[in-house]
């Protein structure tokens with residue numbers, strides 16, 4: 002298999018043919034933040050948090066394959082500020098009250114807020130009114146926290162392959178719908194996986210909550226990305 006050579010922020014890296022920039026960066030111990038991307042799901046490049054710059058052009062690193070000789074900018078100050086502004090937009094566009102959320106400490110958006118030292122967003126809060134769906138026996142959908150990453154649409158299916166979640170409408174009206182009949186067929190393990198797949202606290206497993214206290218959860222121990230940033234020069 003031919004090895005591909007490329008650089009990220011001046012650091013020499015190698016990739017396997019077909020690897021995306023996000024995958025290759027990870028394999029080289031370099032963290033590129035993602036929200037809509039999830040290992041095993043087809044990348045869609047919808048959140049744009051992973052945007053990098055290649056030869057002056059902006060690209061979604063989760064969908065763009067690495068090519069020979071690519072020179073990638075990942076941590077230029079303007080790129081990092083753009084990512085921070087996207088994180089701020091996610092916070093103001095929904096209703097996120099971290100201290101009261103079951104996903105606090107396991108939430109990727111919250112963890113990115115900490116990583117990018119978000120304090121007061123530069124945009125006004127929109128305070129949208131969104132409906133909660135809590136009828137299925139095992140799951141609830143708290144749309145106030147949804148960031149429309151579409152992980153659930155791509156990854157939560159019944160045993161016979163039917164999609165439990167769907168995205169309806171477009172633009173600012175986009176909404177995630179949960180098929181309640183299909184959701185009712187999910188097993189305990191499948192419901193738990195759906196909750197884990199959601200990067201925020203929008204999909205929650207019902208009946209059990211706060212089994213692990215806030216302060217003892219994944220990102221309470223180590224910042225997001227620290228599991229990847231182990232390569233040379235770190």
Ligand code: SF4
Pocket residue numbers: 146147148149150151152153154166177198199200201203204
């Ligand atoms: S419910 Fe969760 S996984 Fe689904 S689109 Fe919203 S944030 Fe993403």
